[in-house]
Amino acid sequence: MTVSKGYPLLKKVIGMAFLASMLSLPMLASAQLRIEIVDGVEGAIPIAVVPFDWQSQAQPPATGVADIVGADLARTGLFEPLSTDLMIERPTSPTTVGFGAWRLVGVDYVVVGRVIDAPNGPGQEIEYHLLDVNTERSLLSQAMPVRPGDLRFASHRVADAIYEALMGVPGAFATxxxxxxxxxxxxxxxxxxxxxxxxxxxxxxxxxxxxxxxxxxxxxxxxxxxxxxxxxxxxxxxxxxxxxxxxxxxxxxxxxxxxxxxxxxxxxxxxxxxxxxxxxxxxxxxxxxxxxxxxxxxxxxxxxxxxxxxxxxxxxxxxxxxxxxxxxxxxxxxxxxxxxxxxxxxxxxxxxxxxxxxxxxxxxxxxxxxxxxxxxxxxxxxxxxxxxxxxxxxxxxxxxxxxxxxxxxxxxxxxxxxxxxxxxxxxxxxxxxxxxxxxxxxxx
Amino acid sequence: MNTGLRLIAIVALAAVLAACARDVRDEPVAPTAPGSSTTTQTDRIDARDFSDARNLENPDSLLSQRVIYFEFDRSDVRAQFRPIIDAHAAYLSANPSARVSLESHADERGSREYNLGLGERRGNAVRALLEAAGASADQIEVVSYGEERPVCRESENNCWERNRRVEIVYTAR
CATH class of the missing domain: 2.120.10.30 (TolB, C-terminal domain)
Structure with a gap:
């Protein structure tokens, strides 16, 4: 399976990543908001966002890409991400996903991926795949560029793309x-x-x-x-x-x-x-x-x-x-x-x-x-x-x-x-x- | 008018004014019975001389009262607050260099920007009465804070009543 690199998207993402890193310079940190779901939807979509393989030379972050993506999807109340503890296997590439096992635990979609150093220049790339467990086909395969220190925002972009692929409208996580x-x-x-x-x-x-x-x-x-x-x-x-x-x-x-x-x-x-x-x-x-x-x-x-x-x-x-x-x-x-x-x-x-x-x-x-x-x-x-x-x-x-x-x-x-x-x-x-x-x- | 009648009239007027002299900043209700104490520190100041700047600090004078309260979503000045406004108009008229800022407020109900407008409408109502009673337009500025500067923060009627107000703030005496 090949990783498609849509160039318009790539350009867009780099532009925002630049803005995101600028934003943190002249300002003062403040107390953080925590978001809790009060009411979700009956029959939220079961999805497994498997921890991504960290292949970058940089220090891995405390909160991984999959955690951020899963939390984004969960917060909408429309998705029910599978807890990492309940994952019987942790594939990081689409070729190693055993669909039968995921079907058994009742998951409709699986997201796998890895984080690698950017092939040209600083920063990383998030390579990820959204797979349909029932049809055993890939719905989305992308490489998301990450500016140095900007992994959270790039992860929100991944969640946006997954949301759009499954819901038909753009996500609003990278906002x-x-x-x-x-x-x-x-x-x-x-x-x-x-x-x-x-x-x-x-x-x-x-x-x-x-x-x-x-x-x-x-x-x-x-x-x-x-x-x-x-x-x-x-x-x-x-x-x-x-x-x-x-x-x-x-x-x-x-x-x-x-x-x-x-x-x-x-x-x-x-x-x-x-x-x-x-x-x-x-x-x-x-x-x-x-x-x-x-x-x-x-x-x-x-x-x-x-x-x-x-x-x-x-x-x-x-x-x-x-x-x-x-x-x-x-x-x-x-x-x-x-x-x-x-x-x-x-x-x-x-x-x-x-x-x-x-x-x-x-x-x-x-x-x-x-x-x-x-x-x-x-x-x-x-x-x-x-x-x-x-x-x-x-x-x-x-x-x-x-x-x-x-x-x-x-x-x-x-x-x-x-x-x-x-x-x-x-x-x-x-x-x-x-x-x-x-x-x-x-x-x- | 003979002397006796005149005396009665003056006593009656004093009673009314004393009644009005309660501090409405703490309790936005219609002025009622006068307090027990009357004139202790007013020996040399005539509390009804509204041209006298000393009365701005004299608790027995209407000039010491600076807050007008309003009903919900209303900007008309209720009758019991007219004597306060008339006193300040008299002061402004007698002291042309005096300036007031009418700091106008709304309670928390409804949207914030609309409440900014509502506060200003109240300030304008007080301004119009001050001008009608002799103050000049360039002595008065209206500043609406909407619901941003409450004096009381509970979501209940007693609190809302205290927050719906115009404060007469002297920026020059």
Whole structure:
């Protein structure tokens, strides 16, 4: 069996590996999130990710590639990786896999592989194979390049490829999340940090730290920059920060509120909410020319803009009809219409794949705020979460999960729920009040 | 008006003002009965002289009260807080170099950016009343913190009431 080396993929992977290693330079380590599955799916796919053979001259890592891949798949709730202890044999190449034995232990798929030194230059390569136990055929054979010190992220890429081969949609493991953590809550030493971590919670880095509030992180479409709201000057400002150089600049500091930044899909504009006209309205700011354009003009609160995937439309929250609901308009402000009607309160839309699904902060009019998903095609709204103070929904870039913030015993924590409501995860942070998660785009 | 009636009117007014003088920062309810102590340190300060900067620190003066509380998802100022706002408007009017920042807040319910807007709406409501009562626009700045700066952190009504507030902060006296 030959190892296919798709060159477009190879290029893509090297680009991201470079970014990943850059990211760890100028920042401060922070406490790590741990992800626990609360609810999985009946009949999750049984899969064996056999420990990979370490053939590199470099020191083997504490956590191997297969462990990372298996944990990624398990976290979705859609897969049930076989425990290493239960593996009767540990093949590392497809030719030595005894399919009959795997069939006996009830495994549908087997992943085998090895890590070797890169044939040309530094770093390694992960060679791996995804095998179908029932047909005894290979579904995927690839070599994933690894930049020095970047084995975790390359392993997430392997998990992404396996997920895509079996589920038909790209995985979102080799992505990042941003969130705000507040430490020493309610004391004179209260400090707000903007954290970037891998999607599995590893490698958390504080990229901004301030005693004044930090809000509303939004990723640039290339994953290189973050826009957020800072009160560092005592008033709200919209800041854009480069994650690789650490440089930042104030993009908006008008009179009143400067909030709710949302990056346009082409990366050229930020949609924001500004109250310079007396009440919050949706504006766009051209990041190159700094040109501002007002899209709404209404005495009500208009905020939390979110772009459609093609950038032609904006969804936003408005209470122009009395209570907050989701509206949409064309990106030039024309053709405005109301989107949500069910429930007393729908706000802060996050847009899923194909713009079909919106996740919102939803209330029926009681004191409970939950994450709901609204299907624009069937005009159906469904409540997905079960907390009382759930907020800040953020779709995974593959549309599979929605990350959100909730309160557990008076403390802010992150949680995730699958878009169909069947899989639930809790992300546990060891310290501080965690809030406002934002899932990065797919990193290319 | 004869002297007796005038005296009664003054006593009645003083009672009302004393009633208003409870520290609403700790308890956001309508001012009720006056406390037992009245005028100990006010011998030389007239608590009702709202042009006098010393009253900003005088617990017997309305000027020492700086927090206006709101109902859920509402920004209209309830009647019991109007005397506080009128007192500060009188001070600002009498002291043109004085400046206030109206730090405006919401409770935790609902989304954060929407609550930023809601806080600002409350600040603007207080600003409008201050201006209507004689303060000038350039003396007042509204800064909304939304739900980011709660004074109380339990997810319950008592806490939410205390967090839905506008704090009148003097940046220049």
């Amino acid at each position: 990042r999340i941003a969130y705000v953590v507040v430490k020493n809550v309610g004391t004179d030493d209260e400090v707000f940090e903007l954290i970037i971590a891998d999607a599995d919670g590893f490698n958390p880095q504080a990229v901004v730290r301030n005693s004044e509030p930090i809000m509303s992180p939004s990723w640039s479409p290339d994953g290189r920059q973050i826009a957020y709201v800072s009160f560092a000057t005592g008033r709200s400002n919209v800041i854009v920060q480069d994650l690789f150089t650490g440089q930042n600049r104030v993009v908006s500091s008008s009179r009143g509120i400067n909030g709710a930044p949302a990056w346009s899909p082409d990366g050229r504009q930020l949609a924001v909410s500004l109250s310079r006209g007396g009440s919050p309205d949706i504006w766009t700011i051209d990041l190159e020319t700094n040109e501002r354009r007002q899209l709404t003009d209404h005495w009500s609160i208009n905020t939390e803009p979110a772009w459609s995937k093609d950038g032609s439309e904006l969804f936003f929250t408005s209470d122009r009809a009395g209570r907050p609901q989701i509206y949409q308009m064309r990106a030039d402000g024309s053709d405005m219409e109301r989107v949500t009607f069910e429930g007393e309160y729908n706000s802060r839309a996050s847009i899923g794949l194909d713009d079909r699904y919106l996740a919102t902060v939803h209330s029926q009019g009681d004191n409970d705020f939950r994450i709901a998903i609204y299907d624009r095609k069937n005009e159906r709204l469904r409540v997905l979460s079960d907390g009382r103070m759930d907020e800040s929904p953020s779709f995974a870039p593959n549309g599979s999960m929605i990350l959100y913030a909730r309160r557990d015993n008076g403390r802010g924590v992150l949680a995730a729920v699958s878009a169909d409501g069947r899989v639930r995860q809790r992300l546990v942070n060891s310290e501080g009040d965690v809030r406002e998660p934002a899932w990065s785009p797919l990193l290319r």
